Amino acid sequence: MLGSGDLTSNLSRQSEPSPSESTTPRVLTILSHVIEKLVARNDKLVDDMDKKLDGVSSGLARVGKSLNVFHGVRAPNISIVKYLERLYKYTSCSPSCFVVGYVYIDRLTHKHPDSLVISLNVHRLLVTSVMVASKMLDDVHYNNAFYARVGGVSNAELNRLEMEFLFLLDFGFVVSSRVFESYCSHLEKEMMINGASQRIERAIVSNAVDDVTELSVEDTQSSSPPQGMD
Amino acid sequence: MAIAAPGQLNLNESPSWGSRSVDCFEKLEQIGEGTYGQVYMAREIKTGEIVALKKIRMDNEREGFPITAIREIKILKKLHHENVINLKEIVTSPGPERDEQGRPDGNKYKGGIYMVFEYMDHDLTGLADRPGMRFSVPQIKCYMRQLLTGLHYCHVNQVLHRDIKGSNLLIDNEGNLKLADFGLARSFSNDHNANLTNRVITLWYRPPELLLGTTKYGPAVDMWSVGCIFAELLHGKPIFPGKDEPEQLNKIFELCGAPDEFNWPGVSKIPWYNNLKPTRPMKRRLREVFRHFDRNALELLERMLTLDPSERISAKDALDAEYFWTDPLPCNPKSLPKYEASHEFQTKKKRQQQRQHEENAKRQKLQHQQQHGRLPPGQQSGQAHPQMRSGPNQPLHGSQPPVAAGPSHHYGKPRGPAGGPGRYPPSGTSGGYNHPNRGGQGSSGYGSGPYPPQGRAPPYGSSSMPGAPPHASGGGSGYGVGGPNYPQGGPPYGGSGAGRGSNMMGGNRNQQYGWQQ
Numbered sequence: 001m002l003g004s005g006d007l008t009s010n011l012s013r014q015s016e017p018s019p020s021e022s023t024t025p026r027v028l029t030i031l032s033h034v035i036e037k038l039v040a041r042n043d044k045l046v047d048d049m050d051k052k053l054d055g056v057s058s059g060l061a062r063v064g065k066s067l068n069v070f071h072g073v074r075a076p077n078i079s080i081v082k083y084l085e086r087l088y089k090y091t092s093c094s095p096s097c098f099v100v101g102y103v104y105i106d107r108l109t110h111k112h113p114d115s116l117v118i119s120l121n122v123h124r125l126l127v128t129s130v131m132v133a134s135k136m137l138d139d140v141h142y143n144n145a146f147y148a149r150v151g152g153v154s155n156a157e158l159n160r161l162e163m164e165f166l167f168l169l170d171f172g173f174v175v176s177s178r179v180f181e182s183y184c185s186h187l188e189k190e191m192m193i194n195g196a197s198q199r200i201e202r203a204i205v206s207n208a209v210d211d212v213t214e215l216s217v218e219d220t221q222s223s224s225p226p227q228g229m230d
Numbered sequence: 231m232a233i234a235a236p237g238q239l240n241l242n243e244s245p246s247w248g249s250r251s252v253d254c255f256e257k258l259e260q261i262g263e264g265t266y267g268q269v270y271m272a273r274e275i276k277t278g279e280i281v282a283l284k285k286i287r288m289d290n291e292r293e294g295f296p297i298t299a300i301r302e303i304k305i306l307k308k309l310h311h312e313n314v315i316n317l318k319e320i321v322t323s324p325g326p327e328r329d330e331q332g333r334p335d336g337n338k339y340k341g342g343i344y345m346v347f348e349y350m351d352h353d354l355t356g357l358a359d360r361p362g363m364r365f366s367v368p369q370i371k372c373y374m375r376q377l378l379t380g381l382h383y384c385h386v387n388q389v390l391h392r393d394i395k396g397s398n399l400l401i402d403n404e405g406n407l408k409l410a411d412f413g414l415a416r417s418f419s420n421d422h423n424a425n426l427t428n429r430v431i432t433l434w435y436r437p438p439e440l441l442l443g444t445t446k447y448g449p450a451v452d453m454w455s456v457g458c459i460f461a462e463l464l465h466g467k468p469i470f471p472g473k474d475e476p477e478q479l480n481k482i483f484e485l486c487g488a489p490d491e492f493n494w495p496g497v498s499k500i501p502w503y504n505n506l507k508p509t510r511p512m513k514r515r516l517r518e519v520f521r522h523f524d525r526n527a528l529e530l531l532e533r534m535l536t537l538d539p540s541e542r543i544s545a546k547d548a549l550d551a552e553y554f555w556t557d558p559l560p561c562n563p564k565s566l567p568k569y570e571a572s573h574e575f576q577t578k579k580k581r582q583q584q585r586q587h588e589e590n591a592k593r594q595k596l597q598h599q600q601q602h603g604r605l606p607p608g609q610q611s612g613q614a615h616p617q618m619r620s621g622p623n624q625p626l627h628g629s630q631p632p633v634a635a636g637p638s639h640h641y642g643k644p645r646g647p648a649g650g651p652g653r654y655p656p657s658g659t660s661g662g663y664n665h666p667n668r669g670g671q672g673s674s675g676y677g678s679g680p681y682p683p684q685g686r687a688p689p690y691g692s693s694s695m696p697g698a699p700p701h702a703s704g705g706g707s708g709y710g711v712g713g714p715n716y717p718q719g720g721p722p723y724g725g726s727g728a729g730r731g732s733n734m735m736g737g738n739r740n741q742q743y744g745w746q747q
Contacts, residue, residue: 132300135295135297135300136300136301143292143293143294144291144292144294145291145292156291158294159291159294159295162295163294163295163343166300167247167249167320170247171247171303171304171307171320172307173300173303173304174307174308
């Protein structure tokens with residue numbers, strides 16, 4: 001059940017993206033902040049359960065099993081913000097994919113309330129959700145094999161994660177512009193609470209949401225992005 | 231999948247998609263076969279309901295879950311209309327793999343993923359191609375009205391179908407017609423500012439603006455296809471059977487006239503206009519060619535086959551056309567005759583056996599005549615090659631098009647994973663189509679499909695492959711109901727070059743079809 005690939009060592013074999021560039025969309029910063037908070041809270045929850053159980057069994061065992069397939073043996077040592085930046089840098093997916101990916105993860109946790117997003121599964125959840133969002137939204141997107149390389153998991157594992165993800169979501173991929181907008185506001189509010197006022201770049205973003213226009217350019221021949229990074 | 235605690239019932243939760251196994255269904259028979267997998271007619275064990283199971287091909291590891299399937303599922307989850315096929319659920323199959331203890335190995339998707347559709351007995355192409363089939367005027371009106379109603383529903387929900395053709399219009403024995411196959415469909419915005427791919431819609435049904443390379447388009451593209459189908463129903467055979475894009479455009483211009491800034495303002499700005507514009511003046515001959523059509527039918531057809539997409543009639547306006555409101559009125563679907571369900575996949579098998587029998591007899595005779603002159607191996611093995619699925623019931627007729635598939639039933643239409651081979655044909659010479667998402671399939675599927683050129687389903691068109699069957703779905707489409715109108719006595723399809731003729735209009739479909747006045 002535990003993810004087979006050692007995500008950290010896979011990643012370290014590849015060139016590390018240069019630290020956050022000025023072009024990094026704010027949505028990444030906001031999103032990683034929100035997710036880091038969520039993960040910290042849930043990790044603590046599991047930890048507290050551990051203490052209560054006093055070593056008899058792991059607190060993790062009390063957590064729902066729905067996300068088990070996303071669990072790694074240990075938490076990768078790449079931070080969430082670095083991981084998101086990496087996904088953005090190499091896959092050049094549209095920023096809205098990160099918001100929609102977040103919508104998906106949020107739906108997942110609501111559908112399976114006993115399953116927690118924790119440091120053991122957050123990276124795999126992120127790469128899968130962003131990839132699925134990109135498949136839904138983006139005109140041009142990389143295939144699973146490429147996302148696997150960027151995300152530091154094997155192609156086969158990512159396919160398995162994708163499949164699991166689609167079914168956990170009950171194939172509910174549609175994100176209306178209204179829902180999209182409300183998630184943007186939510187993320188911005190989260191940021192405000194922390195004193196920093198930032199707005200998500202919606203101009204780029206809302207263009208790519210389905211129900212309205214899911215893609216701005218779809219598979220025109222000239223639009224093939226540079227292949228690979230190796 | 232939330233599981234109720236012991237002792238509690240999960241009463242208010244409907245089973246979520248994918249929570250059920252394909253074992254809930256009893257497969258009755260295979261009704262389709264394609265490059266993407268199989269289609270089965272099946273019975274839900276609990277309810278006895280008959281459904282169609284379409285397997286999603288998962289064998290392209292690099293692509294993961296096929297994007298066409300993702301988009302089809304997404305769109306069909308959103309659309310609910312009596313003239314749009316109903317996707318009931320997604321089921322999984324754990325597959326035969328077991329671990330050492332003989333338990334299932336825990337990968338519940340290994341055996342495949344199936345989309346469960348309501349079962350439909352026919353598709354329009356297959357039905358029209360039945361021997362002796364003759365649609366009555368009220369029947370044509372009835373089908374056309376349902377087609378337009380379903381399409382109007384899609385368009386108001388901002389979905390472009392982008393692959394309207396006879397084999398994607400499924401018909402049940404209650405006379406209901408439903409749009410199917412949304413693998414190419416997408417949402418659109420009303421401002422038409424988005425750039426969309428122009429490599430959609432099966433060639434014969436593709437509108438001139440796409441052939442001229444526009445990337446900004448809207449619902450009018452589907453309406454052109456509807457016009458082609460309408461004319462085909464009245465005329466008895468496809469009206470624009472081009473074998474590649476330039477020929478397709480030419481056929482359109484020959485009937486609808488050459489476009490210019492006068493009849494289609496802005497046409498000269500469309501990307502490929504200068505390369506593809508007609509070399510000689512051509513005037514519109516639609517009314518002349520189809521002068522035997524009913525006046526109101528011709529009026530409606532005129533407005534559907536309008537070159538300028540902004541002037542083309544919308545689905546909604548078409549429904550208001552005189553044609554549907556004058557005698558004879560469209561009939562009630564329920565009053566339509568019921569036809570014996572026929573799936574090409576099965577009829578083919580029968581015909582294949584019959585053909586093989588005939589061929590064997592012929593070969594024996596031949597061998598008897600020329601003791602030393604054996605047939606060339608290609609010809610020999612070609613006769614009943616198992617891959618040549620579209621063959622047996624569609625022996626090539628000299629006048630048939632050099633295209634791949636027999637009329638394909640929707641379910642059976644092979645569909646490569648992302649976009650499918652042939653859907654996005656390379657426009658250039660080599661790998662051509664460079665979409666990172668589809669390129670992989672594109673290059674493998676297109677033209678290298680295992681199926682020989684035959685049958686009458688239109689190609690997706692590729693100017694880079696003249697003569698070769700550009701439609702990899704080819705015989706694989708299998709499940710079409712059609713084809714039987716081609717005479718059994720046609721030349722054996724293994725014969726080289728047979729069926730290369732491009733003069734589709736000389737086909738013999740009209741012999742059975744009946745010309746509607």
